[in-house]
Amino acid sequence: MKEVIKQLDKAFENRIRLGIMSVLMTEESITFNDLKSALELTDGNLASHLKALEKKQYVEVEKKFVGRKPNTTYRATKMGKKAFRNHLEALEKLIAGNH
Amino acid sequence: MTNTKALEDIKTIRQMMERSVRFSSLSGISGILAGIYALIGSYLGYRIVYLENTILKYREAYVLENQTLIHLIIIALAVLVASVLTGYLFSRQKARAQGRKLWDRSTRRVLINFSFPMVIGGLLILIMISRAYYGTVAPLTLIFYGVALFGAGNFTLKEIKWLGAVQTLIGLTSAIYPGYGIVFWALGFGVMHIIYGAAMYLKYER
Numbered sequence: 001m002k003e004v005i006k007q008l009d010k011a012f013e014n015r016i017r018l019g020i021m022s023v024l025m026t027e028e029s030i031t032f033n034d035l036k037s038a039l040e041l042t043d044g045n046l047a048s049h050l051k052a053l054e055k056k057q058y059v060e061v062e063k064k065f066v067g068r069k070p071n072t073t074y075r076a077t078k079m080g081k082k083a084f085r086n087h088l089e090a091l092e093k094l095i096a097g098n099h
Numbered sequence: 100m101t102n103t104k105a106l107e108d109i110k111t112i113r114q115m116m117e118r119s120v121r122f123s124s125l126s127g128i129s130g131i132l133a134g135i136y137a138l139i140g141s142y143l144g145y146r147i148v149y150l151e152n153t154i155l156k157y158r159e160a161y162v163l164e165n166q167t168l169i170h171l172i173i174i175a176l177a178v179l180v181a182s183v184l185t186g187y188l189f190s191r192q193k194a195r196a197q198g199r200k201l202w203d204r205s206t207r208r209v210l211i212n213f214s215f216p217m218v219i220g221g222l223l224i225l226i227m228i229s230r231a232y233y234g235t236v237a238p239l240t241l242i243f244y245g246v247a248l249f250g251a252g253n254f255t256l257k258e259i260k261w262l263g264a265v266q267t268l269i270g271l272t273s274a275i276y277p278g279y280g281i282v283f284w285a286l287g288f289g290v291m292h293i294i295y296g297a298a299m300y301l302k303y304e305r
Contacts, residue, residue, distance in 0.1 A: 015111055022115035027204070034204045038118055088112065094105045 004097060007090035009083050011056050016041065016049045021084045024059065024076035032072050050074065058083055122205040122255040124197065126189035127304055130296025133182035137288035140178035144171050145281050168233070178288070209254040216247040237280030241270030241287045256303075262295045 012018045019039050023030065030038075036046050053059040058080030064071045076084070147170050194201040220243025227235045248263030266287050273283035 012108075015108070018108060018111055019115045022112040023118075026116045030204065037200050037203050038115070040198065088109075091105045091109055095102055095109075 004090055004093045007086060007093070009087040009090075011053065011058060012084070012087045014049065016045070017053055020046075020049060020053060021058065021076065021080065024074065025081065025084060029062070029073045029075040032074070035074060053080070056080075056083075122209040124190045124194040124199065124201060124206075125186070125255055125259075125299075126193045127296045127298070127300030127302075129182075129186040129189035130292050130299060132185045132296075134289050134292030134294075134296060136178045136181045136185075137292060138285055138290075140174045141281050141285035141289055143174050144284075147171065147174075148281065168228075205254065209251050212254055213247045213251040216243050216250060219243070220247070234277045234280070235274075237283055238270045238274035241273060241283060242267050244287075245270055256299065258295070258299060258302075262291060265291055
């Protein structure tokens, strides 16, 4: 059981970060606003959690201009996707183990 | 980390993955209404084809009179516009109730995937009408609509796939029985929409 708990990723302990990664697993890339509406969050809240995931290099940002409008999109890195899968696996094991 | 917390985390993940992909603001009631419009339209069309020309042989009525064709096209377009408008208004309301924006990524994706077969099918049907292959109109509308729904079903309520599959089958059947286009339209666009809309309403909205 201890082993399994070690396998859980601290970065995903927070529900919002978990939500962000879940969306990024299904979406190739997504804009800040679409992510905001999917998760029903405020700007500041989402930004701070995205920063944390960026720092861990689980998420990467791409800043582009569409015409004159800045367009920021987010995507999960390979590392982030792998970490998320591991975390999910640990959660599953945890549940299976507790039965 | 307890069992409950782990389960809740998994639930969050699932919810978020579903939510990001699926457009869920489609209302069953708009399906029922679209079905009713289609039945009214079919009835009007039926009367034009059978009574205005006082010919009992259905086929000639369709083809010979230019006026008849125009009337039928107007009815079909009116049904289409009314259905789309109803769908839009109910979806907007449902999105509001869910606290979501109607115009987001999932909406765009469902519309793009739905529109592509619809536009191609629509163009093909226009070509067929211009070449006077009127008998192909009923099967083609049903088949392309069904294909569009089937494709869109990947990005919205899964049950739409069933509706799409049924529409394509009705379309194919109507190709086997030429001359009964209006009957198959009433069945596909009318009856099936009402059944589907009622089922979705009972399942998700009540």
